[in-house]
Every structure is written in structure tokens, then in C-alpha cells.
Amino acid sequence: MGAYPDTLVRLIDELGRLPGVGERTAERMAFHLLRVPDAEALALADAIRAVKARVRACSVCATLTDLEVCAICEDPGRQRDLLCVVEQPNDMWALEKVGSYRGLYHVLQGRIAPLEGVGPEHLTVGRLLERVRAGGVREVILATNPNLEGDGTALYLQRSLAPLGVRTTRIAKGIPSGSTLEYASRAILADALDGRRDL
Amino acid sequence: MGAYPDTLVRLIDELGRLPGVGERTAERMAFHLLRVPDAEALALADAIRAVKARVRACSVCATLTDLEVCAICEDPGRQRDLLCVVEQPNDMWALEKVGSYRGLYHVLQGRIAPLEGVGPEHLTVGRLLERVRAGGVREVILATNPNLEGDGTALYLQRSLAPLGVRTTRIAKGIPSGSTLEYASRAILADALDGRRDL
Numbered sequence: 001m002g003a004y005p006d007t008l009v010r011l012i013d014e015l016g017r018l019p020g021v022g023e024r025t026a027e028r029m030a031f032h033l034l035r036v037p038d039a040e041a042l043a044l045a046d047a048i049r050a051v052k053a054r055v056r057a058c059s060v061c062a063t064l065t066d067l068e069v070c071a072i073c074e075d076p077g078r079q080r081d082l083l084c085v086v087e088q089p090n091d092m093w094a095l096e097k098v099g100s101y102r103g104l105y106h107v108l109q110g111r112i113a114p115l116e117g118v119g120p121e122h123l124t125v126g127r128l129l130e131r132v133r134a135g136g137v138r139e140v141i142l143a144t145n146p147n148l149e150g151d152g153t154a155l156y157l158q159r160s161l162a163p164l165g166v167r168t169t170r171i172a173k174g175i176p177s178g179s180t181l182e183y184a185s186r187a188i189l190a191d192a193l194d195g196r197r198d199l
Numbered sequence: 200m201g202a203y204p205d206t207l208v209r210l211i212d213e214l215g216r217l218p219g220v221g222e223r224t225a226e227r228m229a230f231h232l233l234r235v236p237d238a239e240a241l242a243l244a245d246a247i248r249a250v251k252a253r254v255r256a257c258s259v260c261a262t263l264t265d266l267e268v269c270a271i272c273e274d275p276g277r278q279r280d281l282l283c284v285v286e287q288p289n290d291m292w293a294l295e296k297v298g299s300y301r302g303l304y305h306v307l308q309g310r311i312a313p314l315e316g317v318g319p320e321h322l323t324v325g326r327l328l329e330r331v332r333a334g335g336v337r338e339v340i341l342a343t344n345p346n347l348e349g350d351g352t353a354l355y356l357q358r359s360l361a362p363l364g365v366r367t368t369r370i371a372k373g374i375p376s377g378s379t380l381e382y383a384s385r386a387i388l389a390d391a392l393d394g395r396r397d398l
Contacts, residue, residue, distance in 0.1 A: 003295035005265040007253050011246040017239065018228045029217045030250070031289060034263065038251050040216065045247040047210040048232055052240045054206050055233060064233065066204040090230060096202035 008034070060131075062107040062124040064089040072096075072105060079103045081138035085128060085157060087111045087145060095143065103141075106131065111144055111153040120156060128157070132164050139167040146173045207233070261306040261323040263288040271295075271304060278302040280337035284327060284356060286310045286344060294342065302340075305330065310343055310352040319355060327356070331363050338366040345372045
């Protein structure tokens with residue numbers, strides 16, 4: 001890139017760090033930013049600054065928010081006796097897109113992963129237990145990911161919550177809607193049979 | 200995206216304006232920027248600001264540079280009697296990557312496009328003629344794109360340069376190296392035959 005101005009090289013480098021952006025794409029993006037009006041390019045720069053400056057963990061549920069307490073925790077229309085426990089804000093946002101869940105959330109900020117040295121003390125498990133202990137919670141839905149670590153985390157939480165007398169449930173595992181039995185893995189089919197329900 | 204913090208929504212929107220970035224990709228990029236250390240995210244924001252603040256047209260050849268006169272125009276090792284005329288800085292950078300051209304450039308900042316109301320007066324044609332008139336230029340290589348408008352622009356420049364007694368050449372059109380005759384268009388094959396050279 002010998003002929004590019006240094007500032008442009010720097011921009012291409014920085015854009016190239018974004019996920020899924022190779023050198024050619026980074027160049028295309030940089031040229032685009034060069035070409036657009038200042039206001040449009042600076043809006044992106046400002047948006048990045050704003051996110052890094054203002055987005056932080058909700059003091060109640062630990063999701064990412066630009067408020068002290070996130071909009072969902074503050075929403076008087078949500079069912080306050082139902083807590084859905086997820087690993088990451090993204091999981092919560094994915095569930096919110098479905099639109100059918102009307103309870104509150106608790107974001108663990110990860111999952112228990114002994115091989116990576118991540119234990120419950122690195123997550124917001126303590127705050128979850130406090131929330132349940134404070135009362136008013138009827139059911140905790142464990143919506144960690146359906147994989148080894150997510151299942152392990154759910155099991156750990158179920159055992160920690162048991163003495164508190166709260167109902168704990170786990171999201172259903174089974175064959176994904178829209179797929180075919182033919183291409184489902186053995187683990188998926190085993191879950192589907194295991195979790196069968198009366199019609 | 201009802202559940203995302205507003206600042207995050209704004210960042211996703213702004214990222215979504217980049218070429219080739221849809222909503223899902225913009226989300227992935229925004230989450231990435233949320234996750235990386237502040238320094239890395241702010242480096243991108245700063246690089247965007249720097250490009251918009253510092254990159255401008257070279258006062259000699261009109262390419263984009265963060266200097267008053269670009270590195271190529273200032274390079275004492277370049278052949279100063281050879282001018283390669285291109286439409287955009289990108290074209291110049293593409294030629295520079297080849298590494299074999301050692302002359303100087305002139306960037307038109309567009310091409311003559313009557314249908315879009317772009318005439319020679321909107322381009323750096325006047326400055327090109329001045330550079331040639333100032334003397335010291337032996338050959339002008341017309342390297343505008345090999346399409347209708349690029350060809351038209353080259354023709355216009357050839358006619359404008361003719362009275363100045365400078366040699367004007369046009370880059371070769373033909374079948375692209377590495378391709379096959381079978382899949383070349385008629386226009387490409389016609390150019391290839393037309394431009395044949397003795398071996």
C-alpha cells in the first residue's frame with residue numbers, strides 16, 4: 001500500500017480488525033468513508049466513541065445499557081416474578097426479538113468454563129442469588145446455551161437456587177423448527193425424543 | 200432492535216452505511232467494538248476523524264494525500280517527463296501496486312460524463328494542461344477506464360493535448376492475462392485483435 005497516505009493506511013488497518021473484514025473490504029470501506037460527506041463519516045466515529053463511553057452493565061440485570069438501570073428492568077409492564085438467565089446481552093436481545101417473553105432477565109456475562117479458568121465467581125451468579133433471595137421471584141428460566149458449558153452452568157445454577165425454594169426451569173432442547181429429521185444430529189434427535197410432550 | 204441501548208442502535212445504523220454491510224454484519228461489528236478494549240475501538244474512531252481532517256487533494260497531481268504535495272510527486276527518484284492520467288486515486292494506487300511504472304501521475308477526480316452533467320470543467324483537466332504547458336513532460340499516458348466514458352475522456356484529453364506537442368498514449372486494451380478466449384466478450388476480442396503486436 002506504499003502509495004496510500006499514512007492516515008488512510010491507518011484507517012484501512014483499523015477497519016481490517018473488524019470481524020469478517022479482510023484487506024480488500026477494509027480498503028473499500030476506507031474509500032467509502034473518504035468519499036462521503038464529513039458529517040456521515042464523523043457520525044460513525046462519534047457512534048463508536050459514544051458506545052465505548054456510555055454503554056455499561058445494567059446495575060440490576062447486568063445486560064449492556066447506556067442507562068444506570070436498563071429499559072427492561074425499569075419497564076413497569078414486565079412480569080417481575082419471572083427471571084430469564086442468559087449468558088450474554090446478545091442472547092437476551094435475541095429472545096427480545098421473539099417478543100413473547102414478558103418477564104425480566106439476568107445476564108451472567110459468560111458461562112462456567114473450568115478449562116478456561118472461568119468459575120461462578122467471574123460471573124454475575126452472586127447477584128442472581130441476591131436477586132432471588134430478595135424475594136418476589138417465582139420462577140428462574142435457565143436459558144444458557146444448549147452446549148456442554150451452558151448445560152453445566154445451568155446445572156450449577158439449578159443446584160445453587162434449589163435451597164432458595166424458587167422454581168427453576170430449563171429452556172426446551174429438541175429438533176429446530178423448520179429443519180428435517182433426516183439431517184438432525186443424534187444428540188438433537190435424542191433431545192427431541194426425551195423432551196416429547198402429550199398432544 | 201427494541202432492547203438494544205440507544206447508543207448501540209446508533210452504532211449499528213452507522214456501521215450499516217458502510218458498503219457491503221447489512222444489519223446482521225453491522226450488529227456483529229458493533230458487538231465486537233463493544234467487547235474490545237477502549238483503545239482499539241477508539242483507534243478506529245480516531246482513524247476515521249484523521250482521514251476526514253487530513254486527507255485532501257495533492258496540490259500538484261490531485262491524488263489524495265495527507266501532505267501538501269503527495270509522496271510520489273515529491274519523490275526525486277520518479278521519472279518527471281512521464282505523466283499517467285487516471286480518473287481516481289484508487290486507479291493510481293492500483294497501478295502503484297504493480298510497481299513497474301516510475302513516472303508521475305495526474306488524477307482527474309472523475310471522468311467526462313455528459314449524461315451526469317460532468318464536463319471537463321468539473322475535473323482537473325485545466326491543471327493537467329497547465330502542467331504540460333509548463334514544460335518538461337515528454338509523454339502523457341491516458342489511463343482512464345476502458346469504458347464508454349473513460350474512452351471519451353481519453354479522446355477529449357488527446358485532442359486538448361495535441362496542440363501542446365506532447366506525445367499522448369492510451370493504455371492497451373485486449374484480453375486480460377489469465378483469462379480464456381472462450382469466455383471473453385466480443386468487444387474484448389475485437390480489442391485484442393485490433394491491438395495485436397509483432398512478435
